[in-house]
Amino acid sequence: MNTPLVVGNWKMHGSQAECAALARQIVRALGKQRGQSSASVVIAPPFTALTAAARAIKNSSVGLAAQNCHWEERGAFTGEVSPVMLSELGCGYVILGHSERRHIFHETDLEIQKRLGAALRAGMRAILCVGETLDERQSGQTFKVIGQQLRIALKGMVKDGINQVEIAYEPVWAIGTGQNATSTQVAQVHKRIRQALVKAFGSDGETVRILYGGSVKPENAKELADTPDVAGFLVGGASLKVETFMPIVRAFSHK
Ligand code: PGA
Numbered sequence: 001m002n003t004p005l006v007v008g009n010w011k012m013h014g015s016q017a018e019c020a021a022l023a024r025q026i027v028r029a030l031g032k033q034r035g036q037s038s039a040s041v042v043i044a045p046p047f048t049a050l051t052a053a054a055r056a057i058k059n060s061s062v063g064l065a066a067q068n069c070h071w072e073e074r075g076a077f078t079g080e081v082s083p084v085m086l087s088e089l090g091c092g093y094v095i096l097g098h099s100e101r102r103h104i105f106h107e108t109d110l111e112i113q114k115r116l117g118a119a120l121r122a123g124m125r126a127i128l129c130v131g132e133t134l135d136e137r138q139s140g141q142t143f144k145v146i147g148q149q150l151r152i153a154l155k156g157m158v159k160d161g162i163n164q165v166e167i168a169y170e171p172v173w174a175i176g177t178g179q180n181a182t183s184t185q186v187a188q189v190h191k192r193i194r195q196a197l198v199k200a201f202g203s204d205g206e207t208v209r210i211l212y213g214g215s216v217k218p219e220n221a222k223e224l225a226d227t228p229d230v231a232g233f234l235v236g237g238a239s240l241k242v243e244t245f246m247p248i249v250r251a252f253s254h255k
Helices: 016-032 047-057 083-088 099-103 109-121 134-138 142-154 183-206 218-225 242-250
Strands: 005-009 040-044 063-066 093-096 125-130 165-169 210-213 232-235
Touching (some): 005 093, 005 242, 016 040, 047 063, 093 109, 125 142, 134 142
Parallel strands (some): 210 232
């Protein structure tokens, strides 16, 4: 089985110095728990702090993620950052299709598909976020919405490309609200995501890590980590302090 993965999505928080300090604290905390099996850790600072964070995690096991990328390598795209540029900074991962990108910045499934293709071509791993809004859940559309997000984003993927992808199930109503999905709800959706992956990619679809995200906290991490087919977390608010992030990482120590 793949090692579980816990990703800290720092969103638009932190100066270079603050991000470097937090990254160093995480490296130190992981060093102290050496020997205990636990999750792999990836941090996703804002673009402006990627270099400082890369320096802080050098020679450690912590990975670096960007929070988005464009689909072209270069060109007249004011304000955008290409996967090649991010890879050069040391980003091994990129978060794509986050609900804040979809809902605040109106990114479409088709754009997310293009970003994903470009990230994989640049040799990065992609963390593809999917999830339903409260309205969609209440009107019984959850699986339909997530199925469509997956189908479009993963369409036309290069052969074996799925091995470079993690899926993060993040119900929009659970992000930053303090209200996490229950383990039953998470298990139901992860099962459907797994079925869709296996249908599309055969045995390669069986090993893709499916993460959960949405108000993961030290208090609920253990129960969520024990939920069937939860292979990691995408953590927002609680990833901004080492005291709340590390207990979440350790929730997988027995897996
Ligand atoms: P949250 O954010 O943990 O603050 O709910 C999760 C996310 O947006 O990835």
